[in-house]
Amino acid sequence: MxxxxxxxxxxxxxxxxxxxxxxxxxxxxxxxxxxxxxxxxxxxxxxxxxxxxxxxxxxxxxxxxxxxxGKEAHLHTYALVRKGKGLSVERRKDYDYKSLAYKFSGRKMEPFIVKVPPKKEEDITFNEHSGQEFIYMLKGKLEIRLGDDVLILEPGDSLYFSSRTPHALRGLDGEAEFLDVII
CATH class of the missing domain: 1.10.260.40 (lambda repressor-like DNA-binding domains)
Incomplete structure (x- = not known):
């Protein structure tokens, strides 16, 4: 292992x-x-x-x-990341994160492509943190829980919310993929 x-x-x-x-x-x-x-x-x-x-x-x-x-971002004018080439953020097993701006120094936001697999309702875990978050759905169907509210997002849907609100995610009917921007 x-x-x-x-x-x-x-x-x-x-x-x-x-x-x-x-x-x-x-x-x-x-x-x-x-x-x-x-x-x-x-x-x-x-x-x-x-x-x-x-x-x-x-x-x-x-x-x-x-x-x-473990290394510094080094670009200051722009940072181009080609399709599928984002930096994998391998820090938890629940989701697949790819950083889309990891080469740009002094970022004011953190954009990611996130893939969330399907899971049972009882297996979801809530998270909360300072800042704000923007989600734009690309593929699949995503269930997001914001406190007691349950929202279903599909491709083309977007959501902006306070990250202080306890939130949990799970793919529905397969894997969900979205753009996630944290500020």
Missing amino acids: STPPYVEIAKRLKGLRDALEMSAQELASKVGVKVEEVEAYESGKKEIPVSYLFEVAKACGVDLTVLIA
């Missing part, structure tokens, strides 16, 4: 915090989570939400690409 990708990301998170001489409590306060969450993500034993990585990158003044891939 191979090592989960988030184990390497966990090492980079801990290394960054140590390099900045920041306590786990200080980082927790800056990104709006409990210190136990910071410690769990840095341990390499818990999957790390991309939203958490985004918040850590902002709070620490680094590019998200550094945390995901």
